[in-house]
Amino acid sequence: MAQKLELLPAVDVRDGQAVRLVHGESGTETSYGSPLEAALTWQRAGAEWLHLVDLDAAFGTGDNRELIAEVAGAMDLKVELSGGIRDDASLAAALATGCTRVNLGTAALETPEWVAKVIAEHGDKIAVGLDVRGTTLRGRGWTRDGGDLYETLARLDSEGCARYVVTDIAKDGTLQGPNLELLRNVCAATDKPVVASGGVSSLDDLRALAGLVPLGIEGAIVGKALYAEAFTLEEALEAVEAVSR
Numbered sequence: 001m002a003q004k005l006e007l008l009p010a011v012d013v014r015d016g017q018a019v020r021l022v023h024g025e026s027g028t029e030t031s032y033g034s035p036l037e038a039a040l041t042w043q044r045a046g047a048e049w050l051h052l053v054d055l056d057a058a059f060g061t062g063d064n065r066e067l068i069a070e071v072a073g074a075m076d077l078k079v080e081l082s083g084g085i086r087d088d089a090s091l092a093a094a095l096a097t098g099c100t101r102v103n104l105g106t107a108a109l110e111t112p113e114w115v116a117k118v119i120a121e122h123g124d125k126i127a128v129g130l131d132v133r134g135t136t137l138r139g140r141g142w143t144r145d146g147g148d149l150y151e152t153l154a155r156l157d158s159e160g161c162a163r164y165v166v167t168d169i170a171k172d173g174t175l176q177g178p179n180l181e182l183l184r185n186v187c188a189a190t191d192k193p194v195v196a197s198g199g200v201s202s203l204d205d206l207r208a209l210a211g212l213v214p215l216g217i218e219g220a221i222v223g224k225a226l227y228a229e230a231f232t233l234e235e236a237l238e239a240v241e242a243v244s245r
């Protein structure tokens with residue numbers, strides 16, 4: 001039996017609300033109400049993971065730290081926490097939620113020494129988000145250029161980074177399908193597992209991602225498609241299970 005693609009339904013939090021963005025751009029929010037309710041919905045549907053994002057912390061417009069801690073604390077499933085984790089204080093607050101792992105983005109571009117240190121300290125509790133336009137990384141809530149994807153990947157690999165969360169910003173929140181070529185290229189450049197993020201629109205997209213598991217794709221984050229009811233999480237879990245049988 002092939003390894004099963006992990007599914008991570010997303011709850012992105014802005015100003016206390018679960019929202020979806022287009023291309024990760026501030027100001028494009030569609031609101032979907034209570035983050036806790038959204039997370040509990042995915043948990044009840046059988047999710048094993050939750051991808052929980054503090055968008056205000058990512059954009060530097062404040063934070064939703066208490067709410068994020070409340071949501072993470074209410075979950076029985078595994079939580080991947082993202083957004084604005086850039087220094088010892090924000091990392092300590094993120095880990096104190098009891099999350100399974102954190103996803104660092106901007107810090108990997110702006111403070112590489114700190115990231116190397118926390119990778120050495122925390123091992124696979126640290127993932128790095130590689131958020132790209134083309135092959136250029138973007139930080140600060142995806143608003144600023146931050147270097148070349150493959151150079152940064154090689155550096156992080158040499159520092160022992162355990163896994164990567166790869167987002168094609170051009171696809172994120174658009175329901176246009178994931179960038180399979182980018183994901184294949186990243187998998188070819190690293191031996192570490194890759195979580196795909198951005199653009200999933202259909203069960204066929206998930207089947208296509210499940211087909212990349214042998215190359216190194218470990219999981220897929222799904223946001224807009226679930227909120228837009230393109231399919232249910234139960235259907236998504238069944239679709240990836242069927243590919244692994």
Ligand SMILES: O=C(O)c1ccccc1NCC(=O)[C@H](O)[C@H](O)COP(=O)(O)O
Nearest residue numbers: 010024058083172173197198199223224
């Ligand atoms: O994850 C972040 O830190 C982040 C920062 C700034 C803007 C967006 C950010 N994350 C967005 C996500 O993780 C999405 O939930 C995910 O890519 C799902 O995308 P989609 O399925 O296309 O809605």
